[in-house]
Amino acid sequence: MTFRFGVRMAAALFFVSPALASVPTPFDRAAWQQDYAELKHALELGYANLAWKGSGAGGVDLPALNRTATDALAHAQSDAQAMDAIRTFVAGFHDGHLSEQPYLAPSGRAGATEPAEPALSAKDPIGGCAALGFASTGPVAFSLPFERLAEFKLLSDGLGETFRTGLIRPEPGVILGFIRIQAFRARAFPAACLHAWSDQVMAGTPITADTVRDTAVNRWFGDLADAMERLRRGGATAIVIDIGNNGGGDDSGDWTSRLFTNRQVHSARLLMIDAPVAAEYFDEVLGNLSAALDKRPGRAGVEALSEAHIRFSNLKAQIGRRGCDLSWVWREQRRWSLAACNRLVDAGYSGGASAGLPRGAYADRAVATSLSSASTVEAQFGTWTGPTYVLADKRSYSSAEMFAAVMRDNHVAKIVGVRTGGDGCGFMTSATPVVLIHSRLRFRMPNCLRLRADGTNEQAGIEPDLPVLPTEGESDRARAARAASAIAADVLRGQGQR
Structure with missing residues (x-):
């Protein structure tokens, strides 16, 4: 993956x-x-x-x-x-x-020696997961202290289990189920690795770095689906996904949205910087399309893959052909548009060549995942189809913003809280830092941009549908209670409109 x-x-x-x-x-x-x-x-x-x-x-x-x-x-x-x-x-x-x-001091050697990778033992899942980099990197507690409200029932703490979850009844007839996602990458959830390790041992699958990482990603989504099912069994009438203080992660910010609806979800449109780094991304996409074609799919799959391959080959060929001098930005402001000078190239969608596919597309998983990476988790598509809310704050960045934007733009969920931090897209390929000649200061620069359904840059931040702004003199507990009440009131309004 x-x-x-x-x-x-x-x-x-x-x-x-x-x-x-x-x-x-x-x-x-x-x-x-x-x-x-x-x-x-x-x-x-x-x-x-x-x-x-x-x-x-x-x-x-x-x-x-x-x-x-x-x-x-x-x-x-x-x-x-x-x-x-x-x-x-x-x-x-x-x-x-x-x-x-960080500044890198000269090594003084022709080449640094890389230490040997630690051996993985099937009998040591804790040490093995740690050696593979699985560690909690974000706050497991909810971004607002719902746990400290008298009516709240904590179902899982997010330590022994992958996700922190709980239930609260803020209004008669409304039970809110909460799921905490503190990062959009499986590596930030050690429990997902431990569960994956156990799955592999029970299945008799060899324990390797690649198999554990891939299985942990699948288990992360499986555990998320299980968390939703548990909340459903607990009587939840709506689910709240807490992505406050979530610094981002990877493509799972896009994939996760599919678990909350049985309708087809469209990923954000993707643009990349018009530079050689974009060619690296196009080569990867083209390689995946070619690999899927090599598996000799059915006629519909061949047509879709071939069309996408031609399209991305043409897009790659355009890199560097459109001269554009952006030095004007230091002298004046100009209206932004896709047609104007911007040094960007079309790169399909954040999930690949296709904006998104329904479950079972082309009756061929290899075809579907090559066209839309979100199809990797189609087994969990539509796990929950009830009212959904996303709790965000000014510390929600990057992939967390992708999740919030896709959920909002596809009318899957309403956003609650405050506007997100506004980092938007980061990197579709590895980014080599720019090193300044004299000072040796090193800076990395994002090489991609995601557009929302209305054509705006995701980096503007995602505005809430239900603002719950910090108020002077109000405690965090009181604000948590106010947020739960605002969501419950909206759920009741929705029930009344049916």
């Missing part, structure tokens, strides 16, 4: 540049100004959101940001001040995917 990663990096990490870490040298303002010019040029060539940010749609005034940075560098008296000017410039984009990376 291949997943696209877009997890937000913590902005509070401390980085040391060689300009400060090495033997002190005289301050060289011109060198720092050269670094700044290099960074801006790299953004023009490789930052997928630059034209959109340049329109002012993201609430950022790039000409003003540029003037501030230019002035700060002109008046800087030390490396520390110059470095702060560049870091402040990058922070001004308000894009967690556009972020500084």
Whole structure:
């Protein structure tokens, strides 16, 4: 299985540049100004959101940001001040995917020696899962303390079981079932790995890194479906998926939406930066399509795969052919549109060549998953079809925003809480950081952009249908109770409209 990663990096990490870490040298303002010019040029060539940010749609005034940075560098008296000017410039984009990376000291060796991978023993699932990188990386508790409400019944704690779940009856006739998803990647859920390990041992399947990882992904979705069934048995009339303080993850942010409806779900339209990095993604898609064709599917499958292969081959051929100078963003704001200068190429949908497929499409799983990766979990499609709500906050980023947007745009769920953080799409392929010549500061730049159903950039954040804003003098417990009441009232309104 291949997943696209877009997890937000913590902005509070401390980085040391060689300009400060090495033997002190005289301050060289011109060198720092050269670094700044290099960074801006790299953004023009490789930052997928630059034209959109340049329109002012993201609430950022790039000409003003540029003037501030230019002035700060002109008046800087030390490396520390110059470095702060560049870091402040990058922070001004308000894009967690556009972020500084740790400084790498020269190794002093021709090549670093990679340690041997730990051996996996079928008898040591805890050690094996840890060795494979499974660890809780996000807060397991609900983003609002529903657990601390008197009426709330906790069904699973999210530690021994994959997901934290519970029930509450905020109004007569309404029982809300809560599921906590603190990250959209199986690796952040050790219990999913332990369950997968047990499944493989019982089935007699060899324990390898690849089989455990793949089985853990499948088990993550199976455990999510089981959690919904348990809430249904507990009498839930609506389900609330809590993605508050969820920094993102991988493609599961798109796939998960299919579990909450028996209708066909459409993934977001995907654009990639018009640069060689896009070719890597197209090659991967084309390889998957070719592999599915090699399995000799039925006629309908051959036609769909062949059409998609031709389309993506043509899209790949267009990379780099459309000249576009984005240096205007530092001088003025221009209206953003797909037809204007933006250095973006069409890349199908976030799930692949198809926006989405129904269960059993083409009667061939290999065909379906090659066209729409979400079909990987079609066994769990439509597990729950009742009223659904997504609880989000300003710390919901990246893949969590993809989930919220797909749920909202496909009318599967209503969004509750506050607007999400606004990182949007991160990376469809690995992103090699830009390294500035003088300071050796390293920055990564997102290479993709997802469009919502109305054509807007997901990075604008997902606005709530039911706002539950923090209120002065209100405790977190009181806000949790208010959120539950707001959802219950909406459920009752929906029942009255039927």
